[in-house]
Amino acid sequence: MSKILTTLAWFAAFIFFAPVLWMVMTSFKQEAEAASSPPTFFFEPTLDQYRAIFSSEAGSHFLNSFIATTVSTLLVLVLAIPAAYALSIRPVKRTQDALFFFISTKMLPIVAVIMPIYVIAGNIRMLDNLALLIILYTAMNLPIAIWMMRSFFLEVPGEVLEAASVDGAPLLMTMRRVLIPMVAPGIAATALICVIFAWNEFFFALNLTAAEAATVPIYLMSTMTSEGLFLAQLSAASVLASLPVVIAGWIAQKQLVRGLSMGAVK
Amino acid sequence: MTGFEHRLDSLTGRPLRRRTLLGAGAGLGMGAAALSLTGCGGNAGSGGRETIVVAIVSNPQMQDAIGLIDHFRADHPDIDVRFVSLPENEARAKITASVASGGGEFDVVMISNYETPMWAENGWLADLEPYISETEGYDPDDFIPTIRDALSYEGRQHAVPFYGESSFLVYREDLFEEAGLEMPEQPTWDQIREFAETLHDPDTGMAGIALRGLAGWGENLAPMNTVINTFGGRWFTPDWEPMLNSPGVVDAVNTYVDTVRTWGQPGAATSGYGECMTQFNQGNAAMWYDASAMVSGIEDPRSSTVVGSTNYALAPVMETDYAGWLYAWSLAIPETSEHKQAAWDFITWMTHPDYFRLVGEEVSWEALPPGSRQSTYEIPEYAEIAANYAEPTLNSMENATQENSMVHEVPYPGLQFVGIPEFQDLGTRVGQQLSAAIAGSQTVEEALDQAQTFAEAVARTYGWEA
Numbered sequence: 039m040s041k042i043l044t045t046l047a048w049f050a051a052f053i054f055f056a057p058v059l060w061m062v063m064t065s066f067k068q069e070a071e072a073a074s075s076p077p078t079f080f081f082e083p084t085l086d087q088y089r090a091i092f093s094s095e096a097g098s099h100f101l102n103s104f105i106a107t108t109v110s111t112l113l114v115l116v117l118a119i120p121a122a123y124a125l126s127i128r129p130v131k132r133t134q135d136a137l138f139f140f141i142s143t144k145m146l147p148i149v150a151v152i153m154p155i156y157v158i159a160g161n162i163r164m165l166d167n168l169a170l171l172i173i174l175y176t177a178m179n180l181p182i183a184i185w186m187m188r189s190f191f192l193e194v195p196g197e198v199l200e201a202a203s204v205d206g207a208p209l210l211m212t213m214r215r216v217l218i219p220m221v222a223p224g225i226a227a228t229a230l231i232c233v234i235f236a237w238n239e240f241f242f243a244l245n246l247t248a249a250e251a252a253t254v255p256i257y258l259m260s261t262m263t264s265e266g267l268f269l270a271q272l273s274a275a276s277v278l279a280s281l282p283v284v285i286a287g288w289i290a291q292k293q294l295v296r297g298l299s300m301g302a303v304k
Numbered sequence: 305m306t307g308f309e310h311r312l313d314s315l316t317g318r319p320l321r322r323r324t325l326l327g328a329g330a331g332l333g334m335g336a337a338a339l340s341l342t343g344c345g346g347n348a349g350s351g352g353r354e355t356i357v358v359a360i361v362s363n364p365q366m367q368d369a370i371g372l373i374d375h376f377r378a379d380h381p382d383i384d385v386r387f388v389s390l391p392e393n394e395a396r397a398k399i400t401a402s403v404a405s406g407g408g409e410f411d412v413v414m415i416s417n418y419e420t421p422m423w424a425e426n427g428w429l430a431d432l433e434p435y436i437s438e439t440e441g442y443d444p445d446d447f448i449p450t451i452r453d454a455l456s457y458e459g460r461q462h463a464v465p466f467y468g469e470s471s472f473l474v475y476r477e478d479l480f481e482e483a484g485l486e487m488p489e490q491p492t493w494d495q496i497r498e499f500a501e502t503l504h505d506p507d508t509g510m511a512g513i514a515l516r517g518l519a520g521w522g523e524n525l526a527p528m529n530t531v532i533n534t535f536g537g538r539w540f541t542p543d544w545e546p547m548l549n550s551p552g553v554v555d556a557v558n559t560y561v562d563t564v565r566t567w568g569q570p571g572a573a574t575s576g577y578g579e580c581m582t583q584f585n586q587g588n589a590a591m592w593y594d595a596s597a598m599v600s601g602i603e604d605p606r607s608s609t610v611v612g613s614t615n616y617a618l619a620p621v622m623e624t625d626y627a628g629w630l631y632a633w634s635l636a637i638p639e640t641s642e643h644k645q646a647a648w649d650f651i652t653w654m655t656h657p658d659y660f661r662l663v664g665e666e667v668s669w670e671a672l673p674p675g676s677r678q679s680t681y682e683i684p685e686y687a688e689i690a691a692n693y694a695e696p697t698l699n700s701m702e703n704a705t706q707e708n709s710m711v712h713e714v715p716y717p718g719l720q721f722v723g724i725p726e727f728q729d730l731g732t733r734v735g736q737q738l739s740a741a742i743a744g745s746q747t748v749e750e751a752l753d754q755a756q757t758f759a760e761a762v763a764r765t766y767g768w769e770a
Contacts, residue, residue: 069606069607070607073607153405156405156407157405160407165409166409245401248357248359248386248402248409249357249386249388249409250386252388256390259394260388260390261362262362262391264361264363264392264577265364266600266607267601
């Protein structure tokens with residue numbers, strides 16, 4: 039029985055992984071092989087697609103994405119951690135309303151507000167400007183980060199905080215030295231989510247950037263064409279675009295597996 | 305170490321380090337610095353250099369231009385060109401939003417003969433006549449006249465063509481010979497249906513004909529509208545009465561849908577230009593009626609398996625002399641551009657007769673942007689390669705006028721599109737109905753009745769009353 043389950047698990051894993059594998063394989067093909075029908079499984083691998091990307095202007099897209107993602111994620115954490123503290127451990131007045139307000143900002147579809155944002159950005163001459171993307175990505179991720187961080191803070195046993203105050207630790211020190219280390223896995227998870235959302239964000243970037251501030255998803259799009267073949271090039275670009283997220287996930291994983299506040303209170 | 309820190313160590317499993325906190329602080333500082341650095345974006349040049357931003361559609365010919373930009377830079381060291389290259393739909397949406405709202409991100413935009421007259425009328429595009437007349441050796445009379453007219457508003461050119469296309473039919477000459485069939489220079493739809501029936505062979509995976517079915521005003525509606533035109537149908541009468549369920553349109557759409565459903569490629573309802581191209585290139589279709597730009601894929605041995613066994617015929621007709629469409633990807637300067645002269649210098653480079661030689665020598669003669677200048681077809685190297693399709697391409701384009709391709713008068717410009725701003729939305733919704741008819745989920749009559757109600761809503765805004 040367990041053998042069948044193991045086989046099934048491997049099979050399911052393969053099904054989930056197959057598209058990624060196919061993308062990686064396609065990235066080493068020539069365009070004609072990538073478009074052939076039926077698909078080719080055996081081919082002479084080539085690095086042409088990667089060479090083409092490295093000789094294009096992809097570098098500036100990656101740099102833009104890196105800056106927008108890192109800065110917006112740091113800003114989100116700086117804002118979300120105190121906010122979540124105030125909404126969980128020391129609840130302020132009308133906590134539920136505040137929480138609902140934060141999440142309600144995610145309820146309006148972005149497409150409904152893109153035109154006003156575009157016009158405002160145009161008027162203040164912020165179109166095609168990375169700072170605008172950073173502000174928007176921060177605003178976009180903040181509600182999720184606050185909700186996530188709040189749930190992690192709620193898991194922290196009150197006794198630990200009491201112990202800290204009995205030991206004479208003031209608020210900031212308690213936050214810095216007790217709370218934050220205890221919720222470090224939560225911070226890692228939140229940061230990872232923010233990184234993924236910001237790195238993959240397409241709609242704002244498509245509409246609000248042009249040449250200067252364009253990010254990686256826009257680069258991926260530019261490798262596509264409605265006339266002619268592009269699958270191999272797009273696959274190679276997608277592999278490169280996925281790498282930073284994979285690396286971020288791998289780094290965060292180290293934090294995530296440490297477990298929450300296990301064994302804090304005996 | 306205080307008692308507190310002791311307790312802390314046992315909780316976190318590691319000694320407290322000042323560095324961790326310092327690191328976090330430094331990270332934030334870096335973020336703030338990056339913010340202030342990027343705050344000075346925009347396209348202001350430095351040291352007398354001008355930066356222009358060019359928005360183009362990422363088709364192969366445009367990618368070639370990006371690859372050749374060093375030649376432009378060598379001639380214009382003071383102009384820095386940045387490209388924004390996107391697939392057709394995204395590029396169109398982005399360019400439209402930017403130009404219509406005066407966003408001003410772009411100095412050069414790639415638009416078509418659909419947008420040019422409307423945008424020129426709205427005052428969104430710079431009049432290019434003064435620039436054209438002052439540019440030596442530019443030879444505007446060399447542009448194919450129908451394209452030049454389509455890019456003009458009140459007789460003044462507001463965009464210049466980079467490449468143009470009509471529609472025609474490609475067929476497999478080898479299969480026709482085997483079956484003892486002969487393709488006339490200008491077939492009728494009845495003949496096309498007979499050929500398709502003879503050559504259709506599902507057992508060997510051979511479709512009689514490939515036709516677009518994917519919903520979209522630039523997808524299935526493009527070929528279908530040329531069929532509607534030549535069958536004597538039209539979208540609106542001169543006083544804007546919608547005609548989508550009139551006999552001419554019903555006949556035309558029935559013919560198209562029945563042809564593609566009976567002898568068409570598998571998955572026709574979701575086949576766009578790209579899918580049809582793949583079908584034909586892989587040797588899975590005997591004919592294909594589509595954009596004349598298809599030759600860049602079909603005649604390229606890197607992507608096609610049927611090079612050397614193809615030939616071309618004019619767009620199939622019924623009641624008109626010609627039926628081909630007219631489309632041109634063109635370059636224009638938005639009124640908001642602050643670098644108009646630099647923008648024009650770039651446009652000149654990309655549409656000048658010399659550019660075609662450059663592409664031929666640096667990329668390949670097959671890669672020449674076709675259908676914009678008559679002189680392209682006089683270049684010996686290109687004439688040799690294009691022997692099969694130069695004549696039908698030029699012939700289609702030169703005759704792609706409403707007088708030649710429509711039976712009745714209409715109040716809008718355009719052949720395969722209705723030249724009104726509402727058409728992007730209207731066309732896509734009608735295209736969805738027709739795609740559903742191709743998929744078999746509704747009849748042609750049902751699709752067209754629904755399409756008629758969409759068209760009625762638009763007609764009312766032009767003063768028509770039921």
